[in-house]
Every structure is written in structure tokens, then in C-alpha cells.
Amino acid sequence: MASATDPRTSEPVVQARARARRERILDAALQVFARRGYRDATMDEVADAAATSKGGLYFHFPGKEALFLALLERSAELLLRRTAEALASASDPASKLDAALDVVLRLFATHRPLARLFLVEAMAAGPAIQGALVELRRRFAALIAGELAAARAAGLIGPLDPDLAATACFGALYEVVTQWVLTGNPPDLEQAAPELRRLLRRMLGLPEPAEGNRTTR
Amino acid sequence: MASATDPRTSEPVVQARARARRERILDAALQVFARRGYRDATMDEVADAAATSKGGLYFHFPGKEALFLALLERSAELLLRRTAEALASASDPASKLDAALDVVLRLFATHRPLARLFLVEAMAAGPAIQGALVELRRRFAALIAGELAAARAAGLIGPLDPDLAATACFGALYEVVTQWVLTGNPPDLEQAAPELRRLLRRMLGLPEPAEGNRTTR
Amino acid sequence: MASATDPRTSEPVVQARARARRERILDAALQVFARRGYRDATMDEVADAAATSKGGLYFHFPGKEALFLALLERSAELLLRRTAEALASASDPASKLDAALDVVLRLFATHRPLARLFLVEAMAAGPAIQGALVELRRRFAALIAGELAAARAAGLIGPLDPDLAATACFGALYEVVTQWVLTGNPPDLEQAAPELRRLLRRMLGLPEPAEGNRTTR
Amino acid sequence: MASATDPRTSEPVVQARARARRERILDAALQVFARRGYRDATMDEVADAAATSKGGLYFHFPGKEALFLALLERSAELLLRRTAEALASASDPASKLDAALDVVLRLFATHRPLARLFLVEAMAAGPAIQGALVELRRRFAALIAGELAAARAAGLIGPLDPDLAATACFGALYEVVTQWVLTGNPPDLEQAAPELRRLLRRMLGLPEPAEGNRTTR
DNA sequence: TATGAATGAGAATTCATTCAT
DNA sequence: TATGAATGAATTCTCATTCAT
Numbered sequence: 001m002a003s004a005t006d007p008r009t010s011e012p013v014v015q016a017r018a019r020a021r022r023e024r025i026l027d028a029a030l031q032v033f034a035r036r037g038y039r040d041a042t043m044d045e046v047a048d049a050a051a052t053s054k055g056g057l058y059f060h061f062p063g064k065e066a067l068f069l070a071l072l073e074r075s076a077e078l079l080l081r082r083t084a085e086a087l088a089s090a091s092d093p094a095s096k097l098d099a100a101l102d103v104v105l106r107l108f109a110t111h112r113p114l115a116r117l118f119l120v121e122a123m124a125a126g127p128a129i130q131g132a133l134v135e136l137r138r139r140f141a142a143l144i145a146g147e148l149a150a151a152r153a154a155g156l157i158g159p160l161d162p163d164l165a166a167t168a169c170f171g172a173l174y175e176v177v178t179q180w181v182l183t184g185n186p187p188d189l190e191q192a193a194p195e196l197r198r199l200l201r202r203m204l205g206l207p208e209p210a211e212g213n214r215t216t217r
Numbered sequence: 218m219a220s221a222t223d224p225r226t227s228e229p230v231v232q233a234r235a236r237a238r239r240e241r242i243l244d245a246a247l248q249v250f251a252r253r254g255y256r257d258a259t260m261d262e263v264a265d266a267a268a269t270s271k272g273g274l275y276f277h278f279p280g281k282e283a284l285f286l287a288l289l290e291r292s293a294e295l296l297l298r299r300t301a302e303a304l305a306s307a308s309d310p311a312s313k314l315d316a317a318l319d320v321v322l323r324l325f326a327t328h329r330p331l332a333r334l335f336l337v338e339a340m341a342a343g344p345a346i347q348g349a350l351v352e353l354r355r356r357f358a359a360l361i362a363g364e365l366a367a368a369r370a371a372g373l374i375g376p377l378d379p380d381l382a383a384t385a386c387f388g389a390l391y392e393v394v395t396q397w398v399l400t401g402n403p404p405d406l407e408q409a410a411p412e413l414r415r416l417l418r419r420m421l422g423l424p425e426p427a428e429g430n431r432t433t434r
Numbered sequence: 435m436a437s438a439t440d441p442r443t444s445e446p447v448v449q450a451r452a453r454a455r456r457e458r459i460l461d462a463a464l465q466v467f468a469r470r471g472y473r474d475a476t477m478d479e480v481a482d483a484a485a486t487s488k489g490g491l492y493f494h495f496p497g498k499e500a501l502f503l504a505l506l507e508r509s510a511e512l513l514l515r516r517t518a519e520a521l522a523s524a525s526d527p528a529s530k531l532d533a534a535l536d537v538v539l540r541l542f543a544t545h546r547p548l549a550r551l552f553l554v555e556a557m558a559a560g561p562a563i564q565g566a567l568v569e570l571r572r573r574f575a576a577l578i579a580g581e582l583a584a585a586r587a588a589g590l591i592g593p594l595d596p597d598l599a600a601t602a603c604f605g606a607l608y609e610v611v612t613q614w615v616l617t618g619n620p621p622d623l624e625q626a627a628p629e630l631r632r633l634l635r636r637m638l639g640l641p642e643p644a645e646g647n648r649t650t651r
Numbered sequence: 652m653a654s655a656t657d658p659r660t661s662e663p664v665v666q667a668r669a670r671a672r673r674e675r676i677l678d679a680a681l682q683v684f685a686r687r688g689y690r691d692a693t694m695d696e697v698a699d700a701a702a703t704s705k706g707g708l709y710f711h712f713p714g715k716e717a718l719f720l721a722l723l724e725r726s727a728e729l730l731l732r733r734t735a736e737a738l739a740s741a742s743d744p745a746s747k748l749d750a751a752l753d754v755v756l757r758l759f760a761t762h763r764p765l766a767r768l769f770l771v772e773a774m775a776a777g778p779a780i781q782g783a784l785v786e787l788r789r790r791f792a793a794l795i796a797g798e799l800a801a802a803r804a805a806g807l808i809g810p811l812d813p814d815l816a817a818t819a820c821f822g823a824l825y826e827v828v829t830q831w832v833l834t835g836n837p838p839d840l841e842q843a844a845p846e847l848r849r850l851l852r853r854m855l856g857l858p859e860p861a862e863g864n865r866t867t868r
Numbered sequence: 869t870a871t872g873a874a875t876g877a878g879a880a881t882t883c884a885t886t887c888a889t
Numbered sequence: 890t891a892t893g894a895a896t897g898a899a900t901t902c903t904c905a906t907t908c909a910t
Contacts, residue, residue: 021869052870053870058906064905064906120340123341124342126254134400160416171391171392175392179354195377200385200420203416269896270897271880276895451890455890478883486892487892489886489887493890555774558771560691564833598846599850606854609818609823610819637851637854668873
């Protein structure tokens with residue numbers, strides 16, 4: 001009795017179904033965790049939102065923390081990959097910065113629950129998750145720091161501490177998004193992009209662009 | 218038979234003792250909340266740490282959330298007052314920035330549990346506390362934004378959006394402290410002051426100082 | 435140093451004050467117990483209502499149950515005394531019944547909290563209080579049963595079981611008052627008197643009065 | 652792999668078991684509430700008595716009050732249904748009264764914990780339960796009042812206020828049962844039936860039966 | 869694989885009572 | 890006598906996790 005196989009993926013149908021269910025659970029978990037916070041969200045709520053049972057949840061994920069971690073990883077991969085692509089697709093440091101900024105702002109602007117989850121709820125979700133978050137921040141900051149070091153080596157920017165500068169950049173960006181998540185200001189997150197770009201450029205010592213479309217709030 | 222009074226404060230001894238107990242509870246709560254996080258901390262632990270009974274806790278504070286809020290307020294007053302003093306005691310924007318930065322870094326450097334509590338744990342502690350935190354951030358950012366607007370009006374800095382710039386400043390600072398809280402880097406938080414000062418000055422368009430006066434404690 | 439004495443009662447002033455305070459506490463307790471029920475009422479509430487402190491309460495009464503019992507006794511004395519007076523002041527069984535009925539309905543009609551306390555809340559207030567209530571009911575029913583036995587002996591009513599008849603009388607009256615306490619029907623409790631009188635008379639075999647003013651609701 | 656079903660009820664075995672557990676919990680709750688009273692009974696005790704866990708209790712009932720209410724409803728249905736059947740099975744008002752009286756006395760006589768719970772403990776169990784009890788009394792009294800109105804319309808009894816008369820009947824019955832619950836008198840509740848029947852008949856103006864078997868306690 | 873009933877170790881909170889002043 | 894701060898045992902309810910079917 002050979003098990004059925006999906007002709008497109010040559011993956012056993014059973015496994016495909018399992019993977020789909022897994023994704024469905026992760027999607028549901030994102031909504032629930034973002035809305036209720038890690039601590040207040042219950043596995044019951046996640047199960048309901050995923051239209052499955054508690055037992056089903058525990059078949060796919062060993063526990064609540066692991067579920068959150070999986071969610072975190074899936075989302076972080078996306079963010080980091082897109083940021084890396086943006087950095088790679090631009091040539092000079094200034095446009096790399098612009099591109100990365102655009103990617104991050106656009107991703108969060110279109111995925112507010114994700115932003116809430118990462119920036120507001122996650123940090124207080126227990127040591128294991130905190131550790132994962134620290135690692136993610138480190139990877140993200142390292143991405144920036146790498147670019148800064150390269151720009152510095154190429155003499156495109158003045159002397160600075162790449163790690164601290166990357167942290168500051170990350171923090172400025174992080175705070176702008178957090179404010180938006182918490183207060184809804186600015187109403188459209190991407191609105192803040194040009195001014196934020198200008199501030200970060202100046203901080204890093206990158207040349208100002210010859211730009212006319214200044215937005216003053 | 219008049220009740221005994223403290224000769225120094227002319228306050229009834231009973232009330233004085235109660236107020237002391239209240240402070241002791243707040244101190245204990247700070248330790249416990251910082252160590253365990255808001256959610257994981259239990260009222261039992263706080264009571265133990267304060268060397269009182271659970272009932273005693275509830276005599277002084279109506280509940281866990283109110284206890285945390287009281288703690289938040291007490292600490293925030295301190296931070297905001299010191300920052301305002303620092304801003305008032307300096308004359309030009311650049312030294313105002315320096316002074317405020319020093320105050321914040323020093324306060325957190327010497328009160329790591331406080332930093333952990335407010336920067337890491339608090340945000341995920343439920344809507345009421347989140348609201349209080351948003352308000353605190355707003356007040357702090359408004360302090361900075363006010364200075365920026367004044368500096369701009371005086372022609373000391375170029376055109377910028379004071380609110381966004383204040384948010385970015387706050388975020389950069391916040392993230393540096395958070396990294397320190399989470400990873401212990403840099404080992405001495407105040408070490409980061411000069412470079413951070415340089416970054417923020419540049420971001421805001423303040424003149425670079427003729428720098429020989431690096432401050433190493 | 436002889437203690438001051440009240441010239442009217444030749445009672446030491448201190449004791450007079452204590453007795454007044456005791457009465458004030460009982461009055462407050464009546465209100466609180468009637469409004470919140472025995473279980474849900476707290477000693478704090480009673481203390482507040484009596485404008486005293488918890489410690490003060492415990493000086494005058496050894497505990498919550500004792501307070502309730504004292505209240506019960508004070509009120510029961512009143513009801514039983516008035517009922518006995520009414521019975522004594524009438525000559526024939528029929529007018530005795532009428533008089534007793536009037537007394538009870540009037541007392542409860544003008545003291546609804548008292549009615550609520552006795553008829554609704556008290557029974558579930560714990561074994562000791564239950565025992566006291568049973569005893570009160572017994573005394574009240576005995577009052578009626580005594581009259582019934584006398585009336586029977588005088589040949590004024592037919593044969594019946596005085597105890598059971600008294601219980602039934604008491605129950606009918608009790609239920610009418612309870613309905614009024616719980617639902618507010620009839621709006622004016624004393625309204626129900628004539629019809630209730632008629633029903634009870636018939637039940638006991640007393641002659642119908644030559645009365646024209648029948649009220650049908 | 653279809654889930655197993657009970658061949659007799661074609662109900663899934665899982666659900667059948669759950670329903671059985673629910674019933675077992677209700678049975679246990681009746682015992683515990685009757686023995687300890689609503690307020691003093693703890694969910695722990697109920698769980699123990701039901702040989703289940705506290706969590707299990709809360710799986711089947713959302714809380715203590717809901718559990719009590721469910722119990723109340725289940726028992727009240729029984730009483731009301733039996734009373735209605737008794738009323739329906741008799742033809743003339745007098746035998747209807749007799750039949751209903753017998754049903755009620757027999758039910759309580761054989762279920763003393765039930766009687767204790769409903770007549771003594773329940774009334775002081777909080778507003779929600781009190782409301783439910785008021786409604787039950789109303790339904791029961793309405794059953795009687797309906798019969799009285801019909802009998803009156805048919806000219807079988809003299810003029811009276813059906814609602815008040817029903818309340819008085821109910822009260823007399825209620826009090827006799829309550830006395831029995833509280834004091835154990837009369838030792839056999841059903842012993843009181845003939846005399847009580849006679850009293851109520853007279854009260855309502857129903858003809859006396861040609862009966863010789865008087866019982867005097 | 870999926871279900872949902874069941875578990876049980878806590879959690880926050882309440883409140884009668886005590887007692888130093 | 891009076892006060893009100895303090896106590897601590899008891900109680901309801903929660904929820905991550907397990908497991909028989």
C-alpha cells in the first residue's frame with residue numbers, strides 16, 4: 001500500500017497536509033499572540049483560531065513556548081532575508097540604508113500584528129524567548145554593522161564604532177515603529193521614512209541626498 | 218491621651234511606620250519584578266521579599282497591577298525630574314543633550330534592575346501598564362522635543378521634525394541601554410556615552426565638540 | 435476621682451457612651467447585613483457604617499456571628515413583645531388573630547431591612563444562627579399555638595392540631611412577607627392584610643366577620 | 652476510523668462519558684451543598700465528592716454559581732413536572748390539591764438534602780441564585796393560582812384572590828417542610844399530610860372530605 | 869493524527885481576627 | 890476604649906499539559 005504522493009511536490013500527501021495544518025496554526029498563533037500578548041494568550045484560543053483542538057496543537061508543537069519560538073523564527077527569517085536582499089541590491093552605503101529602511105518599514109506597516117508581537121509583547125515572554133530575541137537583534141544589528149564597517153573601510157564614512165552605531169540605528173527605527181504600534185502615530189508608518197532616513201544618514205555621516213520632497217509633520 | 222508623634226516630622230508614629238512599610242514593599246517589589254518579570258512574579262514572593270504578609274501587601278496596594286503602577290510612577294518621577302534638572306542646568310542645546318544623556322545613563326547604570334524592569338519586562342505587562350508606559354515615553358520624548366524645537370527656533374540646529382527626532386534619539390538611547398541590560402555589552406554602560414553623544418549630535422545637526430575631553434570614569 | 439454619672443439614669447457616663455456606641459453598631463449592622471447578606475457583609479463595611487473602626491467593633495462584640503446574633507435577639511424581642519401585647523389586648527380568638535397579623539405586617543412593612551434580614555438572609559448564615567432562628571420560630575409558633583389551644587378548649591374553633599396549624603399560619607404569613615421583600619408585591623404590604631386575614635380565619639375555622647370591603651386584586 | 656458509539660443510544664462514547672461525569676458532579680454537588688450550605692461548600696469538596704479534579708469541575712461548569720444554578724434547575728424541573736402531572740391526573744379541585752400535596756411531601760420526604768438545599772440554604776446564596784429561586788416560587792405559585800382561578804370560575808370555590816391564596820398555600824406547605832428539615836418534626840413528613848390537607852382545604856373553601864382517620868401528633 | 873475531557877499545581881484576592889500603640 | 894495596620898488561612902478560578910479513545 002504505497003502512500004499517495006502529490007505530483008507537484010513529490011511529497012507524501014499526508015505530510016503536505018500536516019505542513020498546511022502547521023502553517024494554519026502558526027497563522028492563528030500570530031493573531032492570538034499579537035492580540036492578547038504571550039502570557040495572556042491561551043492554547044485554547046490558539047486552537048480555536050486555528051480551527052483545531054488542543055490535542056492537535058500539541059501534536060504539531062511540543063508546547064506554548066515552542067510554538068511562539070517557531071512563529072518568531074518564521075517571521076524573523078522573512079525580515080532578515082528581505083533586509084539582506086535589499087542591502088545586496090543597492091550599491092552604495094547610502095542607498096543600502098535607504099533600501100533596508102524601506103523594507104523594514106514596509107514589512108511592519110503591512111503586518112502590524114507582527115510588529116506588535118516582535119516589538120511589544122515578545123521581550124517579556126520568558127528567558128528562552130528573550131534569548132531568541134536577543135539573538136535576532138544581534139543578527140540584525142550585525143547586518144547593519146557589517147555594512148557600516150565596509151563603508152568605513154572604503155572611506156565613505158568617517159570613523160565610528162560600527163556596533164554602537166548599528167545599535168543606535170536599530171533603536172531609532174525600533175522606537176519609531178513601536179510608537180506607531182502603540183499609539184498609531186504616525187497614522188501611516190511609511191510616512192516617517194524620508195525624515196527618518198535623513199536623521200540616520202546624518203548620524204552615520206552619509207551625504208545628504210539632493211532631495212526636495214521634505215515632509216515636516 | 219494624644220497619640221505619639223515623631224518630633225522631627227510631627228507625623229503620627231503609626232502613619233510614619235505605615236509609610237515606611239509601604240516604601241519597603243515598593244523596594245521589594247522592584248527587586249522581585251525585575252528578577253522574575255511582571256507576570257512570573259507572584260504576590261507571595263513580593264510579600265516574602267518585603268518581610269510582610271500577603272494581607273499586608275493588599276492593605277497598602279489594592280492589587281498586583283496597582284503595585285506595579287505605583288512602582289512605575291515612583292521611578293519615573295525620579296528619572297523625569299533628574300532629566301529636567303539636567304536640561305535646565307545646561308545653557309546651550311549641545312550641553313543640554315550631554316547632560317541629559319549622562320543623567321539617564323548614570324541612573325540606569327547604577328540601577329540595573331530598574332532598567333530591566335522598565336525597558337524589558339514592563340511592556341508586556343498588560344494594557345493598563347502599557348498605557349502608563351506609553352504615557353511615560355511620551356513625556357520623556359516631549360522633554361527632548363521641547364528642547365529641539367527651542368534650538369531650532371534659535372537657529373542653533375537645522376530644520377527637522379522635533380517629534381520624530383526626539384523619538385529617534387529616545388530609541389537610540391533606549392536600545393543601547395536595553396542591549397546592556399540583556400547582554401551586558403558594553404560592560405560599563407557609561408563607557409558608551411561619548412560615542413553615543415557623538416552619534417546623536419550628528420543626527421540632530423549639533424556642532425561636534427572640540428574633543429579632547431573624553432570622559433572615562 | 436469618682437467617675438461622672440448621668441443624673442437621669444445614675445449610670446456612669448462612660449457606660450452610657452459605650453451602650454450608645456453599641457446601639458449605633460447594631461443599627462449599622464442591620465443596614466449592612468440586610469443589604470449585603472450575612473456572608474457577603476464584611477466587618478469593614480459594618481465598621482464604616484457605624485463610623486467606627488474594626489477594633490472598635492471587636493471591643494463591643496466578640497465576632498461577626500455574635501454581632502449578628504445580638505442583632506437578631508434585639509429585633510426578635512421587639513417582634514415577640516409586640517405580638518404578645520397584641521394578643522393580650524384582644525379578647526376573642528378572631529380579634530387576637532387580627533391584631534397579631536396587623537402587628538407583624540406593620541412592623542415588617544415599616545422595617546423592610548429587618549424583614550429581609552430575618553426572612554431571607556438569616557437562614558443560611560451558619561449553624562449557630564440557624565439554631566437561634568429555629569428557636570425564634572418555635573417561640574413565635576408557640577404563641578399562636580397557645581391561643582389556638584385555648585380557643586379549642588373554649589369550644590370556639592373546631593378540632594385541629596394546634597402546632598401544625600400554627601406552623602401553617604406562620605408559613606402563610608412568612609411567605610406573603612417574603613414575596614413582598616423579594617419582589618415588591620404587593621407594593622404596600624399592609625394591603626394584603628384583609629384577604630390574608632380572611633384566608634387564615636377560614637383555615638382555623640374562625641367565623642367570618644360581617645365585612646363588606648372585599649378587595650380583589 | 653469512526654469513533655466508537657454506544658449501540659443503544661448511537662451517541663459517541665466520549666460524549667456519553669462526559670455526560671455521565673456531568674451528572675456525577677451534579678449529584679456530588681447536591682450532597683455537598685446540602686451538607687455545608689452554598690457559601691461554606693468549597694469547589695474542592697465538590698471535586699472530591701465527585702471523584703474528579705477541580706479542573707474537571709470547571710470544564711463542565713463555568714463556576715460555582717453556575718453549578719448551583721444547574722443543580723437548582725435540574726431539581727426544580729423534576730418538582731414542577733411531577734406537580735403538574737399530579738394536577739393533570741386529578742379531576743376536581745379538591746383531589747388536585749390532595750394530589751399535589753402528596754407529590755411535594757413525598758418528594759421532599761425522600762430527598763431531605765434537596766429540601767434542605769432549596770428551602771434553607773439557597774435563599775442566601777447571592778442575587779443571581781435568589782433571582783432564580785424567586786422565579787421558581789413564582790412558577791410553582793402560578794401553577795396553584797391557575798387551578799384556583801379555574802375552580803373559582805367553575806363556581807367550585809368562593810371568591811378569593813388566587814395569587815395571594817396560592818402564596819399562602821405555598822407558604823404553609825413550605826413552612827411545614829422547613830420545620831421538618833430543621834427540627835425533624837414531624838418525624839415522618841408525610842404524616843402531616845392529612846391535617847395539612849384539611850387546613851388548606853378549609854382555607855380555600857373546598858368541601859371537607861367525609862374522612863374519619865384523623866391523625867393528631 | 870485528531871479530539872476534547874481530565875488533571876493539578878498554582879495564581880490572585882478576601883476577610884475575620886489580632887494587637888501594638 | 891479606639892485605631893488601623895498586619896496576619897494568614899482559605900477560596901475561587903486558570904491553564905499548560907496529558908492521554909484514552
